Amino acid sequence: MRIDPVPRFGRARRLLPERIAIVSHSHPSLSKGGAEIAAYSLFRGLRQIGIDAIYIGACNLADRGRLAFADEFEFAVFYEGERYDHFYHVAPRGVEAQLVRLLTEERIGLVNFHHFFNLGLNALRAAKALPGIAAFLTIHEFLAICQNHGQMITKGAELLCERATNEACGTCFPEVPRTRFAMRKETMLDAFGDFSGFVSPSRFLAERFLDWGLPPERMTVIENGLLNLPEHHRPEKAGDTWTFGFFGQINPFKGVDLLLDAAEIVARDKELSARLRIRIHGNLIGQSAAFTERFEAAVKAHPFLSYAGAYNNASVHRLMGECDYVLIPSKWWENSPVVIQEAYSVGAPVICTGIGGMAEKVRDGVSGLHFRLGDAGDLVRAMRLAADPRNAATLKAGIPPAPSSAAMAERYLAFFAAMLAARAAPAMPA
Numbered sequence: 481m482r483i484d485p486v487p488r489f490g491r492a493r494r495l496l497p498e499r500i501a502i503v504s505h506s507h508p509s510l511s512k513g514g515a516e517i518a519a520y521s522l523f524r525g526l527r528q529i530g531i532d533a534i535y536i537g538a539c540n541l542a543d544r545g546r547l548a549f550a551d552e553f554e555f556a557v558f559y560e561g562e563r564y565d566h567f568y569h570v571a572p573r574g575v576e577a578q579l580v581r582l583l584t585e586e587r588i589g590l591v592n593f594h595h596f597f598n599l600g601l602n603a604l605r606a607a608k609a610l611p612g613i614a615a616f617l618t619i620h621e622f623l624a625i626c627q628n629h630g631q632m633i634t635k636g637a638e639l640l641c642e643r644a645t646n647e648a649c650g651t652c653f654p655e656v657p658r659t660r661f662a663m664r665k666e667t668m669l670d671a672f673g674d675f676s677g678f679v680s681p682s683r684f685l686a687e688r689f690l691d692w693g694l695p696p697e698r699m700t701v702i703e704n705g706l707l708n709l710p711e712h713h714r715p716e717k718a719g720d721t722w723t724f725g726f727f728g729q730i731n732p733f734k735g736v737d738l739l740l741d742a743a744e745i746v747a748r749d750k751e752l753s754a755r756l757r758i759r760i761h762g763n764l765i766g767q768s769a770a771f772t773e774r775f776e777a778a779v780k781a782h783p784f785l786s787y788a789g790a791y792n793n794a795s796v797h798r799l800m801g802e803c804d805y806v807l808i809p810s811k812w813w814e815n816s817p818v819v820i821q822e823a824y825s826v827g828a829p830v831i832c833t834g835i836g837g838m839a840e841k842v843r844d845g846v847s848g849l850h851f852r853l854g855d856a857g858d859l860v861r862a863m864r865l866a867a868d869p870r871n872a873a874t875l876k877a878g879i880p881p882a883p884s885s886a887a888m889a890e891r892y893l894a895f896f897a898a899m900l901a902a903r904a905a906p907a908m909p910a
Contacts, residue, residue: 481683481686481687481690481696481699481700481701495896495897495900495901496531496589496893496896496897496900497588497589497590497614498532498587498589499532499533499534499586499587499588499589499590500531500532500533500534500588500589500590500591500592501533501534501535501536501582501583501586501590501591501592502519502520502522502523502526502533502534502535502536502592502594503519503535503536503537503579503591503592503593503594503599503607504516504519504520504535504537504538504593504594504595505537505538505594505595505596505597505598505599506537506538506539506598507520507535507537507538507539507547507554507556508520508793509546509547509549510537510539510540510543510546510547512792512793513729514620514704514815514816514817514818515594515595515620515621516537516594517707517793517818518594518618518620518681518704518705518816518818519535519594519595519618520535520707521704521705521706521885521888522592522594522705522885522888522889522892523535523553524707524885525705525707525884525885525886525887525888526889526892526893527553528885528886528889529886529889529890531889531893533553534553534554534555534586534588535553535554535555536554536555536556536557536579536582537554537555537556537557538556538557538558538559538575538597538598538599539557539558539559540558540559540560540561540598541558541559541560541561542561544558555582555586557575557578557579557582557599557603558575558578559571559574559598559599559600560572561598564598564600565600567627567656567660567664568601568663568664568667569596569597569600569601569623569668570600570601570602571598571599571600571602571603572600573602575598575599575600575602575603576600576602576603576605576606576607577606579599579603579606579607580606580607580610583607583610583613584610588613589612589613589614590613590614590615590616590896591607591613591614591615591616592615592616592617592618592679592892592896593607593615593616593617593618594618594620595620595623596617596623596624596671597623601667601668601671604617605671608674608675614676614896614900615674615675615676616675616676616678616679616895616896616899617672617675617677617678618678618679618680618681619678619679619680619685619686619689620681620685620815620816621685621815622685622688622813624668624672624689624692625644625665625668625688625689625692626641626644626649627649627652627653627656627661627664628641628652628653629733631812632644632688632812632813633733633811633812634648634651634652635652635653636652638732638811640812640813640835640853643691644665644692646658646659649661665693669692669693669694672694675698676698676896676899676900676903677698677699677700677895677896677899678694678698678699678700679699679700679701679702679892679895680699680700680701680702680815681701681702681703681704681815681816681837682815682816682836682837682840682841683701683840684815684836684837684839684840685815685816685837686699686700686701698899700895702888702891702892702895703816703821703883703888703891704816704818704821704883704888705821705882705883705884705885705886705887705888705889706818706821706822706825706882706883706884706885707885708793708794708797709825709882709884710801710825710826717804717869717872720755721755721756721757722755722756722804722805722863722866722867722872723757723759723802723803723804723805724756724757724758724759724803724804724805724806724807724831724866725758725759725760725761725799725800725802725803725805725806725828726739726758726759726760726761726762726806726807726808726809727761727762727791727796727799727806727819727822728761728762728808728817728819729762729763730760730762730763730764730767731767732811733810733811733812734762734809734810734811735808735809735810735811735833735854736760736762736809737771737774738809738811738854738856738859739758739760739807739809739859740774740775740778741856742758742856742859742860742863743758743778743782743784743785744778744856745856745857745860746758746782746784746860746863747781747782747784752860752864752867753782753783753784754784755867756784756863756867757784757786758784758785758786758807759786759788759802759803760785760786760787760788761788761789761790761791761799762790762791763790764787764789764790775787796822797822797825797826800822800823800826800828801826801828803828804828804866804872805828805829805830805831805848805863805866806819806820806822806823806828806829806830806831807830807831807832807859808820808830808832808833808838808842809832809833809851809859810833810838811833811853811854812836813835813836813837813838814833814835814836814837815836815837816837816841817837817838817841820832820838820841820842821882821883822882824847824879824880824881824882825882827876827879828879829847829848829849829866829872829875829876829878829879830842830848830849831848831849831850831851831859831862831863832848832849832850832851833850833851833852833853833854834850834851834852834853835853838850843878845874845875846875846878847875847878847879847880848875849862849865849866849875850862
C-alpha cells in the first residue's frame with residue numbers, strides 16, 4: 481500500500497490525459513456528506529492547479545429542481561431512486577448510458593469515481609470499458625463490504641463489526657440467504673477488479689478493504705483537502721467558559737444521544753455546568769419522534785446546552801471559530817470525517833470516540849482527546865481535561881496543518897501517474 485506517492489505534479493503531468501472527470505454519487509447542492517464534499521474539493525483543486533477537470537454528480541429525478549451548478553464544468557446523470565437495486569447496487573440502464581455519453585462527449589481520458597451508490601456498478605463497468613480511458617476509485621466508507629448502510633455496525637444490538645463474513649451478515653439480515661452475501665461480495669470485487677488504482681482518505685479504511693480483497697499494490701492513502709481554508713485562526717481565549725461544538729448529521733450513528741447523556745451528567749455538577757457550553761449544529765429534520773422529544777426537552781432543561789440549527793459549508797469555519805473544541809461522539813468507525821480537517825483549520829482541537837478513522841486523525845493528548853465508545857461519563861472526563869487552560873494550550877499546539885484542495889489534487893495526480901506508468905511498463909521495450 482502506497483502512503484506518499486513519489487512523483488510530484490510537474491513530472492506527473494506528461495503521463496496524464498488532457499481531461500479528467502471526478503464522478504460522485506451526489507452533488508453538494510443536493511447533499512453535503514463527506515464523500516461528495518471531498519470529491520467536489522478535489523475537482524476544484526484540480527482546476528486550481530491548471531488541470532482541465534469536470535465534475536459529474538448523480539441526481540435523483542425527484543431532486544432535479546434543487547440541483548444547482550456553479551459553472552459549465554459541472555454535470556449530472558439522473559436516476560430513479562425507486563428503481564435502484566440496493567443489494568447488488570445496479571442502476572437502471574439509462575444511468576450508464578448517460579454517464580458513457582457524458583464521458584465520450586467531454587473527451588475524458590481519466591475518470592475518478594468517488595462512489596458507486598446511485599450510479600450502480602453497471603455504470604462503473606460501462607465507463608471502464610470505454611476505449612482509452614483510465615479509471616480510479618476513491619473509497620469513502622464501507623458500503624461495498626457492509627449491507628447495513630455501510631456502517632459496519634450490527635443491526636439491533638448496534639455493536640461494532642470487526643469483519644464482514646457470510647455468517648455475520650446473515651445474523652444481521654436473517655431474511656437474506658447467506659449465499660447472496662457471498663454473491664454480493666463476488667459482484668463487488670469483480671466490478672472493482674480492473675480499476676487502475678484505489679484511494680482511501682485513511683489508513684484504517686484502506687486496511688479494511690485490503691483485508692476484504694483489494695490489491696495492496698494499487699491502494700494509496702491520500703488525506704481529504706479543504707476547498708476553502710480560513711485565512712486567520714481564532715484570537716487568544718478570554719474568560720473561563722469553554723464551548724464544545726458538535727457539527728454534522730444528527731442521526732443514530734453520530735452519537736448525539738450520547739451528548740444528551742453527557743449533559744445530564746454535567747447538570748449534576750454545578751461548578752462544571754457553569755463553565756461548559758455544549759452547542760449542537762445540524763439538521764434535526766427526519767429524526768424519530770422519541771428522539772426529537774428527548775432532544776428538545778434536554779435543550780429546554782439545561783441552560784448550558786443549545787441547538788444552533790442547520791448550517792452550510794460557507795459558515796462552518798465561522799461557527800467552529802466560536803468553539804474551543806469540536807466534539808465527534810460517533811458510534812461507528814468513521815473514516816476521515818471532514819469535520820476534523822475543518823476543526824483543525826480554525827485551530828480547534830477535537831474530542832472524539834477513540835476508534836477507527838477518528839483515532840487515526842486525532843492523536844490522543846496531542847491534537848485532541850479520545851473517550852470510550854458510547855461512554856458518556858468518559859466523554860465528560862475528557863471535557864473536564866479540555867477545560868484546563870494548560871491542556872488546551874498543549875492540544876492547540878499539536879494541531880497539524882489542514883491540507884488544501886490543491887495539495888490534495890497534486891497528490892492524486894502523482895498517484896494517477898504512478899499507476900499509469902506501472903501499467904505501461906510491461907509494454908515498454910527493455
